Amino acid sequence: MGTPESTSRPPAVVTGASSGIGLELAGVFVEHGFDLVVAAENGAVEDVARGLAAGGARVDPVRADLATCAGNEDLVAVVEEFGRPVAALAVNAGIGIGGDFVDDSDLRAHLRVVEPNIGSAVHLAKRLVPPMVERGEGRVLFTSSVAATGPGPFHSVYAASKAFLASFSQSLREELRDSGVTVTALMPGPTDTDFFRRAGMEDTKVATGPEDDPAEVAREGFEALMAGKDHVVAGALRTGPRPRRDGCCPTR
Template structure:
């Protein structure tokens, strides 16, 4: 996993399942060694499966909602002078429901993981990449970033932050040899909606994209140096396109119909 071995090194967060695991699989299949992270013990099983693809894989179980977890992950990833060629900042969480009724700790966890830890890890990685004048950064945002998100207000706002943040960093780094890409998936077949308490919503109970397809499109866009990619179905691209012209009130109403609790029961 060192530079001397000639294989580039990628760090992927939130990699125990879903889009994160499939991103890690893309890197492994394309000749990268890996450092993979998640807060759950499933990261060890994910690492075992990824090693079967011929990659050297180190699993780091760490909760990134706190500064100590981010610092420990980065220290492990760069131990012995290893240099990251790619970082995929993918770990994230949602919180569904009316903001006046949701648990404050859950909303703050969304901010801490989706926003604060992303900024922290990006700071550590980008400083090194900019100094070396090479590297690639992928942020997992969402098409939710393009619209207000009633009934997942904190989550949608966190993804809007990541989209804006990635675009700003991309411009700052445009002459540095470092590329920044935002991944913008739509509803994807992962554990997200169950964990966010949104299984009874229209979006949570409806058709979802294959995370393997999303990851493959993300990998291609990242390696091509694209600024963003709306991944998954054609419907996602249509939604992202419509978001550029629709007023905020209309977008909020449309999101409400998808995310309001009970909307998946035909209400």
């Protein structure tokens, strides 16, 4: 898919673009004059691409399982076929799982969190960032979480995966300090997306507490990315303590 060539528009890549923060990020990129490659594991990404392209942008959808090496390579192949250097990469795809690590879930479920949250981020960075460095310009955004700032009992693997992304983002940023490529970590708190349902965490205190607007989180993430900031704590946590409900812990 795609619209007629619009070579004056810089290309960006957004993963996890079929819903939530990723969908909103894709919209913000288009609003600010980017063409896109958007990726997600479900067919909704094709509808998203059609909707985003209605304003004249070129938007190429990739339906791929980013928990697999093949899925990541499928995305890289489409990016390479796009025919223009990637100006921005937003690594947003990820999943979670809640519950007692020992008693409530099996090993495969936890590994399924590690593969897209960590494996895809490393894979895509390794494949798509070097051309940015060679060109001497580019912007990279990793969607981490405020959950990265401390232990995450009952969502331990998810929280640890987000801590990895925060650390990886900062480390890569330092390595690329003089390259012309900036790396930014987006760290939202609880956000009104489908995350908690998919993670089986709908009945947790954090899921029933106040949530931020994904459009606002995406806007703040985009602004931080374009400003070359090292990280941004997006949403209500940016301006002060989040209101709590029944002792809700402000982590995502």
